[in-house]
Amino acid sequence: RKRALSLVRVFLFSLYSLTEISRLTVFTTTRSVTYKARFHNFKVRSRLEFGCACLLFGLLEMSVLPKGDSVHIREVWNDNLEEEFALIREIVDTYNYVAMDTEFPGVVLRPVGSFKNISDYNYQTLKDNVDMLKLIQLGLTFSDENGNLPTCGTDSSCIWQFNFCEFNISEDIFASDSIELLRQCGIDFKKNNEKGIDVKRFGELLMSSGIVLNDGVHWVTFHSGYDFGYLLKLLTCRSLPDNQAGFFDLINMYFPMLYDIKHMMKFCNSLHGGLNKLAELLEVERVGVCHQAGSDSLLTSCTFRKLRDNFFNGSTEKYAGVLYGLGVESGQTTN
Incomplete structure (x- = not known):
């Protein structure tokens, strides 16, 4: 049940990210990437949610850089x-x-x-x-x-x-x-x-x-x-x-x-x-x-x-x- 709720939160987090993407600040270095989310009344509560959020934002960043x-x-x-x-x-x-x-x-x-x-x-x-x-x-x-x-x-x-x-x-x-x-x-x-x-x-x-x-x-x-x-x-x-x-x-x-x-x-x-x-x-x-x-x-x-x-x-x-x-x-x- 906890896993299911966590996945639901990931889905909602993803939707929210798409509409509030301008509030994400991304700091990158050669060997590591740190995502700092500044959302109102929304907290990332698990490693799974954080990982999925990072992946989502990374994909969004990659999608707008030309291949x-x-x-x-x-x-x-x-x-x-x-x-x-x-x-x-x-x-x-x-x-x-x-x-x-x-x-x-x-x-x-x-x-x-x-x-x-x-x-x-x-x-x-x-x-x-x-x-x-x-x-x-x-x-x-x-x-x-x-x-x-x-x-x-x-x-x-x-x-x-x-x-x-x-x-x-x-x-x-x-x-x-x-x-x-x-x-x-x-x-x-x-x-x-x-x-x-x-x-x-x-x-x-x-x-x-x-x-x-x-x-x-x-x-x-x-x-x-x-x-x-x-x-x-x-x-x-x-x-x-x-x-x-x-x-x-x-x-x-x-x-x-x-x-x-x-x-x-x-x-x-x-x-x-x-x-x-x-x-x-x-x-x-x-x-x-x-x-x-x-x-x-x-x-x-x-x-x-x-x-x-x-x-x-x-x-x-x-x-x-x-x-x-x-x-x-x-x-x-x-x-």
Whole structure:
């Protein structure tokens, strides 16, 4: 009889969980998972009930994270650029969370001189390198507020990976370790040269796509000063501004709502490290190849949602507009 009553309670607990799922707080580490339930007038009285509750919530969490065989990375080259942007224009109003990652030739310059603070030094380093170097790859993952990805009329969820033609490994400057890492991760520099996208044409299509100059679009990134620097360079067809104030003016114009996960991590005592480490701590699985922009943008998207739901109770607005390592010390944000 006790077992029967316990099973009934598990069933009722499951139904209640489905309707009150926002009141569950989940803390995860690499080796263990602890579920903290904050329900009104409902207590988990047995190990069976607790185990079933954990299983239920785990299944719910798994169900909204994309599986590798259900995600298609749409490779974009010069010959299919316009048709892919046509798809993006159709989905952006519904899937208005845009996770972004770039691949570029590393960092080759460090400025010398005196700087008021570390953020000014960081910005000068960013500007010098972005002005000199060329974008190799851009990944975009679109999702709605609940983390659902577009399917674009197919049986699979889809994300985008744009391959650019400007970088020439035999002529352009680069950081050797960065390029070797990208080569090991499968980027074909010769193919990029031959079939890649012209950045000026990309900038024109991006400008009219609906994903920039739009405060209804939420940009999701990780330690993204360089990512936004390269996007601003191709959108404006100019070198970056001489100072952070000018840089943030452009950010505020083109990307009025953005989140930098690296900045948000400062408010989570138990979290540290880069994107891969954070994904590991939150038990978010990668789809695709590390250090390719499409896969990294998807990992960024899934990690952001897990972080938002588990550590910020689904509300992150007050953390928007700050780029990690830039502007914070001098009070400059995009807002």
